Amino acid sequence: MFIDYFLSRIIKIFVPKIVDTKLISVEIFSDTQFETNNWGISEPVSNEDSEVLDFDFVITPLLYCDFKGNRVGYGKGFYDQFFENISKNSKKIGVNYFNPDDMIDDIWENDITLDYLVTPTEVLSFSSKSE
Numbered sequence: 001m002f003i004d005y006f007l008s009r010i011i012k013i014f015v016p017k018i019v020d021t022k023l024i025s026v027e028i029f030s031d032t033q034f035e036t037n038n039w040g041i042s043e044p045v046s047n048e049d050s051e052v053l054d055f056d057f058v059i060t061p062l063l064y065c066d067f068k069g070n071r072v073g074y075g076k077g078f079y080d081q082f083f084e085n086i087s088k089n090s091k092k093i094g095v096n097y098f099n100p101d102d103m104i105d106d107i108w109e110n111d112i113t114l115d116y117l118v119t120p121t122e123v124l125s126f127s128s129k130s131e
Contacts, residue, residue, distance in 0.1 A: 003028070007029070013027065013028050014028070014052060014055070015043065015044060016060075016078075016079075016082070017047065018078060022078075023078035023079065023081065023082045024047070024049035025049065025052055025055075026044045026046050026047075026048060026049070026050060027050045027052070032044050032045075032046070033045045033046075053086045054086070054090065055086060055087065055090040056090065056091065057093055058082075058083070058090055058091070058092050058093065059093045059095055060073075060079055060092065060095070061073075061095055061096070062094045062095070063096075064100075064104070065094050065096055065100055066100045066102065066103045066104045067100045067124075067126075068103070068113060068126060069094075069114040069115065069126030070103075070111060071094060071111070071113070072104060077108075079112075080108075080110055080111055080112050084110070084112060091115045091116065091127075092112070092113075092115050093114065093115065093117070093118060094116070094117045094118070095118050096119055097119065098119065099119050099121065099124075114126055115127045
């Protein structure tokens, strides 16, 4: 499990949680208590926002991503709002079961693209910056 791996190497981990109408990042530790929310997702009991804005990586689930890094999620814009407020140097990584096939044509002006997409078969880069 990723979380156990990172905790054993003293790597800080933050997980998303929706509080009211905002996605916050909650830092988790080996003794963090979790509960199941209304969507059946395990999340920390704490509602304390870490207020960290400078992440190395933000890994986000999604429904679909096209070849330009445009995402389709669940339509609430939580990740777009979150991405807008974090460091521009934070790498945004989508995780999905599917490779891009079709282009997304209903892009919202405030949509923020991914830097990378990880699928079971490949890792795609959408970043125009040299690494």
